[in-house]
Amino acid sequence: MRRFLIDWLTRATLGVSALLVGGVSLFIFYGVFSRYLFGSSPIWFDELARYMIIYAAVLGIGAVWVKGGHMRVDVLERKVSPTLRKTIIFYQWIVTLILAGAMAWFSYKYMGKVSFFKTPGLQVSRSLPLISFPVGFGFLFLLVLLKGPFEKRTQSDDLK
Template sequence: MLALAQKWLARLTMGVSALLIAWVALFILYGVGARYILGSSPIWFDELARYSIIAAAMIGVGAVWVEGAHMRVSVVEDRAPAALRRAIILYQWLLTLGLTGAMAWFSYEYVGKVGFFKTQGLQISRSVPVAILPVGFGLLFLMVLLHGPRALRAQTVEDDE
């Protein structure tokens, strides 16, 4: 049941992240086209593209972690005896759970502190784009919690031919 929930959440977040990246590509294409054809593009297009890239990364980070596709060094974990390997995996899981939970909380607190400022291009409260941070860290926390203290999938690098 937990594995199914984790898989569903990973697919959902990767889908949303992919849609945001497509959105960014359209914004950038419009911005470049507008500069060459019209001579200028609205400043808020660049800002919206930047915030969308950050949102895509924050929303997709949990699914990347679940797949083991993030950059990590697992030499010690791979070569350790079984008992030590289990201890390392538990330590990594607890550390990740603690850090993501703390970052979700700290970023949530930060959202309230930047509400007085406005963004340069969109002229909206900075709390709006910054609000993606606790959402992203919260999703990562949930994914880590659902995964449990199990080994992450090993990603291999294919040989260049």
């Protein structure tokens, strides 16, 4: 059940990120096309594309962590005894869990503090683009917690 939940959340967040990147491509294409055809494009298109890029990146961080796609130096882990290796891996896991939880909490609190400000182009609450941070770090926290410290994260998971 845990493995199913991890796989489902990973696919869902990467799928949403991919759709957002595709949407960004369409918005940028339309912006460039309308500048050449009509002489200008709506200012809110650039702002929306920027927010979609942020959403795509932040929503995908948990899935990338699960798949082992983050840059990581594991030279020390390979050169020490198995007991010390487990200690180092547990330390890395607990620090990642604490930082992801803290970032989800602090970004949620910050989102509430800027909710009355409006974005310049779309004229929506600033909390709308910022909601991606607590959601993305929340998914990272959940996936790190579900994955546990001793389940190996490698690029070979992509080949399954």
